[in-house]
Amino acid sequence: MNALPARNTKTQSKMSVSDEVVIEISNMNKWFGHFHVLRDIDLIVNKGERIVICGPSGSGKSTLIRCINRLEEHQKGIIKVDGVELNDDVKKIDKIRSEVGMVFQSFNLFPHLTALENCTLAPVWVRKLPKKDADEIAMKYLEIVKIPEQALKYPGQLSGGQQQRVAIARALCMEPKIMLFDEPTSALDPEMIKEVLDTMIELAEDGMTMIVVTHEMGFASKVANRVIFMDEGQIIEQNSPKEFFNNPKSDRTKLFLSQIIDH
Amino acid sequence: METKYSFVRKDIVSEQPPPLTQVGITGWLWRNLFSSMSNFTTITSSVQSILMILLTIWLLYFCGGQLISIIDFAIISAVWSDPDGLKRKVCATVKQGGELPADWYGACWPFIFAKKKFLIYGRIPDEELWRANLVYAGLFIGMGYIIWEKGQGRKWVGLGMLTLFPVISLILLTGANFDISFNLMIWTGTLLITLYLMGYFSSRNYLGEIFEQFSILFNFLALILFLFLALLVLFAIDYGLAPIDTLDWGGLLLTLLIAITGIVASLPIGIVLALGRRSNMPIARVLCTMFIEFWRGIPLITVLFAASVLIPLFLPAGADVDKLLRAVIGIILFSSAYMAEVIRGGLQAIPRGQYESAAAVGLSYSQSMRFIILPQALTHVLPGIVNTFIGLFKDTTLVSIIGIFEVMGIFRAASQDANWGSHVQHATSYLVAATVFFIFCFGMSRYSIYIENKLSRDNK
Numbered sequence: 102m103n104a105l106p107a108r109n110t111k112t113q114s115k116m117s118v119s120d121e122v123v124i125e126i127s128n129m130n131k132w133f134g135h136f137h138v139l140r141d142i143d144l145i146v147n148k149g150e151r152i153v154i155c156g157p158s159g160s161g162k163s164t165l166i167r168c169i170n171r172l173e174e175h176q177k178g179i180i181k182v183d184g185v186e187l188n189d190d191v192k193k194i195d196k197i198r199s200e201v202g203m204v205f206q207s208f209n210l211f212p213h214l215t216a217l218e219n220c221t222l223a224p225v226w227v228r229k230l231p232k233k234d235a236d237e238i239a240m241k242y243l244e245i246v247k248i249p250e251q252a253l254k255y256p257g258q259l260s261g262g263q264q265q266r267v268a269i270a271r272a273l274c275m276e277p278k279i280m281l282f283d284e285p286t287s288a289l290d291p292e293m294i295k296e297v298l299d300t301m302i303e304l305a306e307d308g309m310t311m312i313v314v315t316h317e318m319g320f321a322s323k324v325a326n327r328v329i330f331m332d333e334g335q336i337i338e339q340n341s342p343k344e345f346f347n348n349p350k351s352d353r354t355k356l357f358l359s360q361i362i363d364h
Numbered sequence: 365m366e367t368k369y370s371f372v373r374k375d376i377v378s379e380q381p382p383p384l385t386q387v388g389i390t391g392w393l394w395r396n397l398f399s400s401m402s403n404f405t406t407i408t409s410s411v412q413s414i415l416m417i418l419l420t421i422w423l424l425y426f427c428g429g430q431l432i433s434i435i436d437f438a439i440i441s442a443v444w445s446d447p448d449g450l451k452r453k454v455c456a457t458v459k460q461g462g463e464l465p466a467d468w469y470g471a472c473w474p475f476i477f478a479k480k481k482f483l484i485y486g487r488i489p490d491e492e493l494w495r496a497n498l499v500y501a502g503l504f505i506g507m508g509y510i511i512w513e514k515g516q517g518r519k520w521v522g523l524g525m526l527t528l529f530p531v532i533s534l535i536l537l538t539g540a541n542f543d544i545s546f547n548l549m550i551w552t553g554t555l556l557i558t559l560y561l562m563g564y565f566s567s568r569n570y571l572g573e574i575f576e577q578f579s580i581l582f583n584f585l586a587l588i589l590f591l592f593l594a595l596l597v598l599f600a601i602d603y604g605l606a607p608i609d610t611l612d613w614g615g616l617l618l619t620l621l622i623a624i625t626g627i628v629a630s631l632p633i634g635i636v637l638a639l640g641r642r643s644n645m646p647i648a649r650v651l652c653t654m655f656i657e658f659w660r661g662i663p664l665i666t667v668l669f670a671a672s673v674l675i676p677l678f679l680p681a682g683a684d685v686d687k688l689l690r691a692v693i694g695i696i697l698f699s700s701a702y703m704a705e706v707i708r709g710g711l712q713a714i715p716r717g718q719y720e721s722a723a724a725v726g727l728s729y730s731q732s733m734r735f736i737i738l739p740q741a742l743t744h745v746l747p748g749i750v751n752t753f754i755g756l757f758k759d760t761t762l763v764s765i766i767g768i769f770e771v772m773g774i775f776r777a778a779s780q781d782a783n784w785g786s787h788v789q790h791a792t793s794y795l796v797a798a799t800v801f802f803i804f805c806f807g808m809s810r811y812s813i814y815i816e817n818k819l820s821r822d823n824k
Contacts, residue, residue: 172720199726209721213739223725
């Protein structure tokens with residue numbers, strides 16, 4: 102990725118972390134049957150943070166961010182999103198989900214709806230916006246992800262990179278406070294990874310709070326203000342990207358970094 | 365060494381026409397008819413080709429023979445008119461007292477023409493036929509309009525066909541003016557007003573926190589009671605129509621009535637059952653599973669016998685539920701169990717990611733079902749749904765065993781008429797009945813294929 106000079110000035114102006122806490126996870130545990138997937142997770146996320154979570158597969162990264170919008174239920178501990186604690190209250194969960202956008206590895210666009218309809222569905226039915234306003238917002242975000250001309254196509258007619266950008270636009274149309282990315286580029290061809298990452302970088306520059314599970318270490322060092330390394334359901338190490346990559350503390354992190362760098 | 369593999373194309377190959385076996389009529393014939401019987405390159409394929417040739421000749425001979433004998437029976441040898449009013453003698457051989465040769469075997473169309481009214485309307489009196497005609501007209505015009513793609517406001521016509529049309533049809537066909545007790549109406553009305561007020565006050569939180577959650581339930585029950593009361597009133601009014609007993613309805617009218625009611629009612633019930641069976645709530649899941657397995661586990665004939673013979677035994681004396689209504693309810697419950705399983709198959713084909721992304725954008729359960737899951741699931745299983753519809757349409761013939769005369773039963777009854785007794789009477793009846801069923805079932809099948817193509821075109 103080539104960072105443009107113009108981008109850097111913008112970066113300094115907008116990519117700042119405020120003191121406002123948006124996500125608070127304390128002593129959270131989760132099991133799949135007998136398998137202890139997440140162990141004693143403590144994490145506080147402030148508004149405007151760009152957090153990259155990395156780690157070997159099966160380490161619980163995806164499960165962790167899926168707990169934040171309760172696609173997975175946790176069994177112990179507390180998760181507070183935007184001041185609201187996640188529990189069995191369905192109304193609260195629906196409210197939080199409308200404040201937290203999510204982008205999936207396999208895009209998960211609605212195949213029977215056009216790109217535009219994918220984007221307007223939730224604003225119309227959850228935010229109760231008039232159709233016309235929802236269309237306007239959707240077109241605005243489709244322009245931000247640079248595919249307004251594909252608005253009337255169905256997902257099946259789009260390339261993987263385009264689909265993922267529609268998925269990002271769909272999440273943005275709810276004007277969320279937090280965006281979660283679950284390996285957004287893992288299912289893409291190398292050529293398409295760049296277009297999706299560029300979109301995500303722009304989003305970060307606009308001050309969005311983001312938690313990204315990814316193996317794109319270039320993205321992590323460029324955009325993140327914090328990198329979290331997970332293994333066996335635990336947070337092993339977290340640090341600024343510079344420290345994390347140049348001066349890893351734990352042996353497990355060193356091993357992981359050496360494996361992903363010299364293959 | 366490397367230079368050995370080096371290659372650069374210098375002359376570009378221009379586009380050339382495809383071989384004759386690929387395009388045009390010859391191509392079509394070749395690919396579809398002769399490709400399997402023209403391969404003589406090896407011994408195995410030669411044997412295969414020869415077998416295919418023999419099989420084709422035999423099939424042509426066999427099917428051709430069948431087709432010719434049906435055409436002969438229905439058209440060439442058939443008796444078409446009965447100008448002198450001879451009735452059975454017009455279709456009788458010399459031996460049977462007629463004038464036709466002893467080995468004559470053909471359709472007796474005058475018999476069908478004479479029973480025409482009976483076959484289309486059943487035993488509805490002549491002077492009341494206009495009412496049945498209105499229902500037929502409404503049905504065909506309404507359905508035609510919904511199928512006609514350029515029609516304005518098809519949605520509203522469809523809604524009318526599902527709500528107003530059945531009520532109007534039932535009033536026309538029964539004559540309404542039912543003896544509904546005034547007390548029942550008063551009680552329903554009182555309960556309705558109570559529920560409405562409960563819903564009103566609880567939604568404004570006058571009755572405390574606990575009741576607030578139930579305000580939707582109260583409003584829903586009030587709505588159902590309101591519809592029930594409206595139906596009671598509508599059917600109690602005297603429209604000046606002579607009453608017609610439901611057992612006098614018959615023939616095509618009755619077949620369409622049972623089949624359409626069954627089709628229209630079993631789809632929504634099937635959807636609810638399928639969702640219930642996949643629900644996370646254990647009670648709902650167990651109840652839906654039990655319901656489905658119960659109705660799938662017993663034959664329709666048993667259901668119909670139970671509806672006609674068994675249920676009246678359990679009802680209190682005087683509480684008489686119409687026999688036809690009992691049979692129709694039995695058919696609806698029976699086919700909704702099958703429908704539920706078809707739809708459940710469609711729900712299972714939806715990837716988990718769809719549920720997750722619907723939830724992730726903040727859609728509630730009912731919204732994600734309505735906008736994301738069901739539209740996809742129902743599209744996937746459209747062939748299965750139409751299959752169940754066609755099965756239901758043909759299963760309506762079974763009601764004839766409990767003395768309700770739909771197309772099949774009315775033909776059987778008509779064949780008993782001694783005035784027309786001849787050796788071809790039954791064959792003619794069954795040929796017509798088969799044709800009627802085939803037309804409707806084939807129509808449904810073609811329409812579903814059209815819809816399938818349309819949906820897959822839209823999604824690509």
